[in-house]
Structure formats: structure tokens, C-alpha cells
Amino acid sequence: MNMKKNDKGKWEVRLSLGIDARGKRVQKYLSASTKQELRAKVSAFEQAYANGEIATSIHERRKTYTVTDLLDEYFEVHTPSLSINTRRNYRSLITCITKHLGTHDINRLTARHLESYLSMLEKEKGMKTSSVNLRIVLFRAAFDYARQAGYTKNDAPMFLKRRKETKTKRNLWTVDELVRFLDTAREHSPYWVTFVLLAMTGARRNEVKALTWDCVHLDEGYVHINKSIAQLTAAQRHESRTGKLHQFTPPKTKRNRDVYLDAGTMSELRRWRVEQAELLLRFGEKPEDDLVCTTPFGKYLNDTLLRTEYRRICTRVGLTPMRIHDFRHMHATILLNNDTNIKVIQERLGHTSIATTMNIYSHVTEAKQKDAANAFRLQIDREKKRNVQ
Structure with a gap:
């Protein structure tokens, strides 16, 4: 050969x-x-x-x-x-x-x-x-x-000629709309912790769903993202012979990372761990694979359940649903607008290179470039006035 x-x-x-x-x-x-x-x-x-x-x-x-x-x-x-x-x-x-x-x-x-x-x-x-x-x-x-x-x-x-693709503008929520959504989820949804983690970590949906308690470092204040999760078809479940609806896989870019969270979010995770244990005790169930994001019965949270609950909360709040993946884009956009270093954002999102991050969020970095140009001109003008005086 x-x-x-x-x-x-x-x-x-x-x-x-x-x-x-x-x-x-x-x-x-x-x-x-x-x-x-x-x-x-x-x-x-x-x-x-x-x-x-x-x-x-x-x-x-x-x-x-x-x-x-x-x-x-x-x-x-x-x-x-x-x-x-x-x-x-x-x-x-x-x-x-x-x-x-x-x-x-x-x-x-x-x-x-x-x-x-x-x-x-x-x-x-x-x-x-x-x-x-x-x-x-x-x-x-x-x-x-x-x-x-x-x-x-x-x-x-x-x-065949490939069609020219035009970038579509993402219709992201405002920060106020995100806050309203999360507040409603905390109060009315059994899956509230999933939405909180999507917003606060900027991780991919399947990375959040794959998070296990051994990767949540409550005292140190961070979560370790080292795997993703795949929902299996009926044929794949039969082939795996485990009967499970899911299977752990490496993250999309094969990059493990630590994502630090604020004290408020870590406090919510502590509260959820207690709530989850109480629910499992009440229903006499064992947690599946020690997952953080589960149903009230401790089972794997599939995409259909998550999407249905997401739309239900949006309707309750009166918001037009964005894609669930857009929680990730909102996370990055908010950080960029608050002058967070682009390298830090790349590491939080798990991109293979900083170029990927800059390309995806070029619309935000372009605005920052204009602000930088205006700030530079302002400094030059001030210096000119000082010299004239």
C-alpha cells in the first residue's frame, strides 16, 4: 500500500x-x-x-x-x-x-x-x-x-458556480432584554441554569449541556470546558448499545479552557446544585452522568426540550426569539463594547486563533477602530491648541 x-x-x-x-x-x-x-x-x-x-x-x-x-x-x-x-x-x-x-x-x-x-x-x-x-x-x-x-x-x-454570500446582520437583544429574559427564566423555568450559563460563559450550546459538576470549581470561581455532547439518532443509539440519548465528544476546536465567572453566577450554581439534589431525591432518580444542565428528573436535556422552553420564556417576556447560539454572540459583543481585550475574548470562546474572533466580530471592532481614530484626532487637536497658546 x-x-x-x-x-x-x-x-x-x-x-x-x-x-x-x-x-x-x-x-x-x-x-x-x-x-x-x-x-x-x-x-x-x-x-x-x-x-x-x-x-x-x-x-x-x-x-x-x-x-x-x-x-x-x-x-x-x-x-x-x-x-x-x-x-x-x-x-x-x-x-x-x-x-x-x-x-x-x-x-x-x-x-x-x-x-x-x-x-x-x-x-x-x-x-x-x-x-x-x-x-x-x-x-x-x-x-x-x-x-x-x-x-x-x-x-x-x-x-457549478458558488453563490455569493452576504453577511446577514444578527438581531441580538439589548442588554436590558437579556436581563429581562434571564430574570423570567430564573423565576418560571426549571431549565433556568442552562440559560444563565449560555449567557454568562459564552460557551457553545452543546458545551454547556455537556458540563458536569466535576468541572464546576465553585470555590475558585470558574468552569472547566473540556467536552461537548452529541444527541444520538435512533440508529446511533442502537449501534452504541448503551441506550443513552447522548454521547460525550471533544469540544468543536479540541481546545479545553477555563471560563471564569462572577461571584453572583457562582452563587446561583451553588443554589442550583442544592435544588437539583432535592429534585432528584423527591423523584427518586439518579443524576445522569453528573450533568449540571438536566431535566427535573436528572435526565439529559435534549434540544427539542430546550428550544420549546426557550420560545415559551420569550413569549412570556414579549421578546422576539434570537437563535440560541446568539447568546454566545451577545456575550462576546458585550465584552467588546466594554473594551475587554480581544485575546481574553478569544480564550473564553475557545476559538483556535485570535483572527477567527476578529473576523466574526469585525462589525464591533470596526466601530472601535473609528472610536480610536477620533480619540487620536482629539489628542492631536488638544496639543495644537496648547502650542498656539
């Missing part, structure tokens, strides 16, 4: 699987960012092939190789190393595509077919530009894999 780096800096390998029904040699092409990742892909593919889960030839399946065949195989070969949530999103995306194009022969699929499909999504379904571009990227990658594997010479997706 000869692994080598290609011109794009990726590691690649061709696997020979024998001869097909027409006497032609059958090969599989695999690629990855690192040699170690490629070895893992090869191992996973060989195991699936040995178990008969992957056909050795397009002619062994059917006379034509359809879009469904291609996307299913591409998914099995290229996604084993991805996170559970990313794999689920890929599978959902492929399911949506195959509903419309699944039966098409990949050798007869034209750019016109693809453009017609994408235009339908944009005009009739009102799909966002970013979602349309995601499909274009998947088409290109899958057909590139098919060409290198010798399944087709069709390069129709390469003629």
Missing part, C-alpha cells in the same frame, strides 16, 4: 480490489489531511469491505451507478473520522439531495440538472445561500472521488 502526498498537500492511496464482471481492474481512492488519518480511513474501509458492506464494483450493484450509490459510498469512505454531529448533518444533507436526484445515473447527470435542482431550492424552498453552497461543495467532492476511483469521467459539478 503506497501512501503519498499529492500536489494539494493531502495524503492519498489507491486500493486494488480485484477484477469486475467485465474484466476491468477495480480500485478505490482514499485521501486525508494526515497520514495517520489516512491509515484510519483505510482500516475502516477494509473492515467494511471484508464485512461485505461495500460493493467491489459498480457492476455488482446494478447496471447504472446512481447519485444515491455515489453519495452513500462517499459518506462511508470520507466521514468515519468526523464528529457524530457532523456525520449526522452530512447524512441529512445526502438524504435531501437523493430525494430529488437519487435515481440519476452519474454518467448522464448534467450541469443543467444540478442547476435546475439548486434553483428550485432557492426560488421555491427559499433556501439560504450558504445551504445551497454546501450542496455544491458536496457535489464537487463526491464527483471528484468518483472520477479518481474510475466510476465516471463526468465533471458536471465543476461547472
Whole structure:
């Protein structure tokens, strides 16, 4: 097995699987960012092939190789190393595509077919530009894999042009609206601590839901974020054989971090720990995985429950709901507006680089740049007046 780096800096390998029904040699092409990742892909593919889960030839399946065949195989070969949530999103995306194009022969699929499909999504379904571009990227990658594997010479997706994406303005709440929401949640919601942590830590939703009590340092005044949580589908639960609705995963950027909190929030966490213990005692339940954010029965708080409760509180307060992820953006924006060092914000949010933070919150930093320019001019003018006098 000869692994080598290609011109794009990726590691690649061709696997020979024998001869097909027409006497032609059958090969599989695999690629990855690192040699170690490629070895893992090869191992996973060989195991699936040995178990008969992957056909050795397009002619062994059917006379034509359809879009469904291609996307299913591409998914099995290229996604084993991805996170559970990313794999689920890929599978959902492929399911949506195959509903419309699944039966098409990949050798007869034209750019016109693809453009017609994408235009339908944009005009009739009102799909966002970013979602349309995601499909274009998947088409290109899958057909590139098919060409290198010798399944087709069709390069129709390469003629698709990515749509120009425009940044949409985030409709964040004001600080007063955030305060009203949190006050109402504390008084009327059994999930109030989840919303408090979303607002006060700036952590991602699944990082907050994954927080366990051993990572809450009440005396030192910080929480240690070292994991995320993935909600499993029915098939994934069956495969895991644990019966659980969730599974712990590393944080999105693989960066563990300590997020310090104010004394008031730490006091609320102490109060919640007592309340949670009393609820579990009342219902005779044991806490699931020692999670901080749970249902009153100590169970995993799934996304449906969280979203339903979030909308209920918004209705009670009279607020237009923003995305739950926007608690994170509000956290960063409030800190930036209060002149918090951008490096500190990057560390709190868990971004891999400070450039990521500055790019996401460029609208805030631009305003700060203008303030800095005005402050500099004001100082120069003062000095001029002093010299004249």
C-alpha cells in the first residue's frame, strides 16, 4: 500500500480490489489531511469491505451507478473520522439531495440538472445561500472521488458556480432584554441554569449541556470546558448499545479552557446544585452522568426540550426569539463594547486563533477602530491648541 502526498498537500492511496464482471481492474481512492488519518480511513474501509458492506464494483450493484450509490459510498469512505454531529448533518444533507436526484445515473447527470435542482431550492424552498453552497461543495467532492476511483469521467459539478454570500446582520437583544429574559427564566423555568450559563460563559450550546459538576470549581470561581455532547439518532443509539440519548465528544476546536465567572453566577450554581439534589431525591432518580444542565428528573436535556422552553420564556417576556447560539454572540459583543481585550475574548470562546474572533466580530471592532481614530484626532487637536497658546 503506497501512501503519498499529492500536489494539494493531502495524503492519498489507491486500493486494488480485484477484477469486475467485465474484466476491468477495480480500485478505490482514499485521501486525508494526515497520514495517520489516512491509515484510519483505510482500516475502516477494509473492515467494511471484508464485512461485505461495500460493493467491489459498480457492476455488482446494478447496471447504472446512481447519485444515491455515489453519495452513500462517499459518506462511508470520507466521514468515519468526523464528529457524530457532523456525520449526522452530512447524512441529512445526502438524504435531501437523493430525494430529488437519487435515481440519476452519474454518467448522464448534467450541469443543467444540478442547476435546475439548486434553483428550485432557492426560488421555491427559499433556501439560504450558504445551504445551497454546501450542496455544491458536496457535489464537487463526491464527483471528484468518483472520477479518481474510475466510476465516471463526468465533471458536471465543476461547472457549478458558488453563490455569493452576504453577511446577514444578527438581531441580538439589548442588554436590558437579556436581563429581562434571564430574570423570567430564573423565576418560571426549571431549565433556568442552562440559560444563565449560555449567557454568562459564552460557551457553545452543546458545551454547556455537556458540563458536569466535576468541572464546576465553585470555590475558585470558574468552569472547566473540556467536552461537548452529541444527541444520538435512533440508529446511533442502537449501534452504541448503551441506550443513552447522548454521547460525550471533544469540544468543536479540541481546545479545553477555563471560563471564569462572577461571584453572583457562582452563587446561583451553588443554589442550583442544592435544588437539583432535592429534585432528584423527591423523584427518586439518579443524576445522569453528573450533568449540571438536566431535566427535573436528572435526565439529559435534549434540544427539542430546550428550544420549546426557550420560545415559551420569550413569549412570556414579549421578546422576539434570537437563535440560541446568539447568546454566545451577545456575550462576546458585550465584552467588546466594554473594551475587554480581544485575546481574553478569544480564550473564553475557545476559538483556535485570535483572527477567527476578529473576523466574526469585525462589525464591533470596526466601530472601535473609528472610536480610536477620533480619540487620536482629539489628542492631536488638544496639543495644537496648547502650542498656539
